[in-house]
Amino acid sequence: MQDLYGAFVPGTNVVVQPTGQGPLSGLTFASKDLFDVAGFVTGCGNPDWARTHPPARRHAWAVQRLLDAGATLAGKTITDEISLGLLGRNQFDGTPINPKAPDRFPGGSSSGSAAAVAGGLVDFALGTDSGGSVRVPSSFTGIYGIRPTHGAISVEGLMTQAPSFDTAGYFAAGAEIFAKVGAVLLQDAAPAAPITEILFATDAFAACDPVVRDAAAEPTRSIARAVGASREIVIAEEGLPAWNRAQVRLQCSEFSRTFRAWVDTYNPRFSYEVGSTLAHAALIPESERTEAALLRTAIRARLDALLAGGRVICFPTMPILPPHRDAPLSVMNEAGDRIVNLTAIAGLSGLPLVNLPLGQAGTIPVGIAILGARGSDLSLIEFARALGKPSS
Missing domain, CATH: 3.90.1300.10 (Amidase signature (AS) domain)
Incomplete structure (x- = not known):
């Protein structure tokens, strides 16, 4: 895969085949470089964090759940340094390009995941949201994104920064895939009910x-x-x-x-x-x-x-x-x-909170x-x- 948008962590080649078959078979996803992937260092957007931490021994819960459902992990994506940012900048790994507005920031700190989805490099991607890190890039790049109910998706194997705010969320470009991924990651959530x-x-x-x-x-x-x-x-x-x-x-x-x-x-x-x-x-x-x-x-x-x-x-x-x-x-x-x-x-x-990519200001989402x-x-x-x- 050619990384046209600088979405993936430079120098990494992280591809993990599915561990099962299920509703996500045939789909590819990317994972923000805060989620553990067995055998690889979770770099968290900072070279000294990567230098001072060993490779992960097992996959993060969310990564494993997606692999078990048939999806293929296609790579680890750039995050703002130690996830502290809202615009998507990273002076070490680079700032991903916003596929929908290349002269503007993609939003952070899940910038690489959003860029990979918005640019069609993967079908969906994992991100995190403590202070807005799924909501900002999903809005800025014109894709679906969710910050789930706090605690609804396990953060096991995720580098957390502020436990009473940290959530594991995800992105998708289309509503159907967005719903399929939600059914996998939120299997224990209450059934859907009408909005009144x-x-x-x-x-x-x-x-x-x-x-x-x-x-x-x-x-x-x-x-x-x-x-x-x-x-x-x-x-x-x-x-x-x-x-x-x-x-x-x-x-x-x-x-x-x-x-x-x-x-x-x-x-x-x-x-x-x-x-x-x-x-x-x-x-x-x-x-x-x-x-x-x-x-x-x-x-x-x-x-x-x-x-x-x-x-x-x-x-x-x-x-x-x-x-x-x-x-x-x-x-x-x-x-x-x-x-x-x-x-x-x-x-x-x-x-x-779900971001609906429904608005346009000219060509900007x-x-x-x-x-x-x-x-x-x-x-x-x-x-x-x-x-x-x-x-x-």
């Missing part, structure tokens, strides 16, 4: 650039027509920036603890962005973490009540179009902060998010399959 009402989060729409709102207008009308019942709500009484701050404080506190011993022992090389992120994370006071945890508890209770009875919340997956690859660091930092205004919704609540009740993953996937993707 769409709730449009007006504050989430207001957080978006006008070009994004315009691109989302017709897709959201289609979603409303498909369900039949809809209304507008305000999702964040405290304001989405307050949710952003809570997400950042909690997630940063966790990944600071995750990486502290390794950083102290090996003094690894980092890009400026990742090094400064880790340094600032270590300085978050316990009082701010406690305050953020209290807000998270209130948010979960509020959204659980809003989504009871088969309701779904809908809003643009990203508030911005993917930034240009040559954007200055200040622009990239601003983009990351604005992105978290929307990714914090599913991150803090632990609820499942704009994703539409549907957020469901805890455990409603298969309902969201089935809705995505039934709605399908409009022909271009």
